[in-house]
Amino acid sequence: MRKLNTMTREAFEMAVVAAMDTISVDDCKAWVTNAGYTIN
Numbered sequence: 001m002r003k004l005n006t007m008t009r010e011a012f013e014m015a016v017v018a019a020m021d022t023i024s025v026d027d028c029k030a031w032v033t034n035a036g037y038t039i040n
Contacts (some may be wrong), residue, residue: 035040 032039
């Protein structure tokens with residue numbers, strides 16, 4: 001997101017959507033596990 005132009009609210013929201021699209025299920029599982037939680 002740092003590389004994207006986010007000078008307007010709309011541009012910021014589009015950048016957030018683009019960033020969220022890059023996060024995989026495995027990324028989420030790793031983050032939860034790293035935070036100390038167990039995934040059943």
